[in-house]
Amino acid sequence: MSAATTRSRTPDRLCAEAVDLARAAAEEAAAPGVVGEHVGLVSEGDRVVTHFFECKELGYRGWRWAATVARASRAKVVTLDEVVLLPGSDALLAPEWVPWSERLRPGDMGPGDLLPTDAEDLRLEPGYSGEDEPLPSSPVSHEMAELAEAEDAEVTPVAPATLPTTPSRGSIASVAEELGMRRARVLSRYGLHTAADRWDDAFGAKTPMAQAAPASCVTCGFLVPLGGSLGQAFGLCANEFSPADGRVVSLTYGCGGHSEAAVMPKPPQPAAPVIDETRVDPFPLRPAPDSGSVPAASDEDAAELGHS
Numbered sequence: 035m036s037a038a039t040t041r042s043r044t045p046d047r048l049c050a051e052a053v054d055l056a057r058a059a060a061e062e063a064a065a066p067g068v069v070g071e072h073v074g075l076v077s078e079g080d081r082v083v084t085h086f087f088e089c090k091e092l093g094y095r096g097w098r099w100a101a102t103v104a105r106a107s108r109a110k111v112v113t114l115d116e117v118v119l120l121p122g123s124d125a126l127l128a129p130e131w132v133p134w135s136e137r138l139r140p141g142d143m144g145p146g147d148l149l150p151t152d153a154e155d156l157r158l159e160p161g162y163s164g165e166d167e168p169l170p171s172s173p174v175s176h177e178m179a180e181l182a183e184a185e186d187a188e189v190t191p192v193a194p195a196t197l198p199t200t201p202s203r204g205s206i207a208s209v210a211e212e213l214g215m216r217r218a219r220v221l222s223r224y225g226l227h228t229a230a231d232r233w234d235d236a237f238g239a240k241t242p243m244a245q246a247a248p249a250s251c252v253t254c255g256f257l258v259p260l261g262g263s264l265g266q267a268f269g270l271c272a273n274e275f276s277p278a279d280g281r282v283v284s285l286t287y288g289c290g291g292h293s294e295a296a297v298m299p300k301p302p303q304p305a306a307p308v309i310d311e312t313r314v315d316p317f318p319l320r321p322a323p324d325s326g327s328v329p330a331a332s333d334e335d336a337a338e339l340g341h342s
Contacts, residue, residue: 045075045076049083052085071087074290087101252286257269257285271283
């Protein structure tokens with residue numbers, strides 16, 4: 035029985051006795067055989083009582099069928115109000131719903147998936163959106179627009195608002211475009227720090243690979259420098275045999291693929307042959323008779339042995 039049954043409000047007698055009415059309503063709303071014993075009641079107000087019945091349906095452990103009955107003032111007929119299935123104190127409930135933006139993890143996105151970015155994302159901040167003030171002699175300036183209207187002249191074939199907004203060289207807008215700041219939003223300082231912490235955890239000085247490395251990436255020839263403030267602490271690994279190939283690594287990271295860690299010795303080369311072209315060594319056309327390991331035999335001895 036829940037804590038609600040301990041209220042000091044006294045239940046209405048006729049409503050409290052309408053257990054059969056409440057059970058019939060619960061059995062009509064539920065599947066056959068899933069409404070169990072009467073487990074209690076609670077007074078919801080004047081002449082309003084809720085009866086609780088055990089739920090025997092599989093998968094709803096600790097849940098209860100709640101049938102609320104009521105009667106009008108000075109009336110002796112009890113009527114049904116509603117029937118619902120409610121969880122009890124030890125009911126098996128689903129976990130709390132978590133928004134998709136908090137459930138998403140790196141690597142969850144696949145081809146064709148779209149990841150909306152929150153308008154208030156702390157990792158981003160507005161980029162440069164201002165425009166340079168046009169020169170007084172420019173066709174799009176306010177002075178020239180007023181003069182054209184007063185003189186009824188056509189300064190441009192189209193409205194100034196439809197003219198291209200290509201920034202002139204050396205202007206603030208051109209510098210912002212060159213630095214990549216004319217985007218709608220750019221990386222904020224918070225986003226920069228979180229990315230740096232994430233990269234340092236994956237490929238930083240505290241990783242087991244870096245602890246066993248013979249040298250750090252700051253002296254490796256396979257390190258590709260990065261521009262901007264990130265270049266002071268990170269670079270890009272370009273060693274295809276390194277576990278961090280194509281990844282942003284900390285300058286304090288390291289692995290066994292360091293370019294200067296173990297220089298392979300050159301293979302030994304045999305000495306070039308020396309040829310003396312100033313003398314001639316005579317070689318006989320036939321070997322000497324006594325040059326072999328078998329002593330030479332005469333023709334008569336060979337004939338006795340059956341040799342010809």
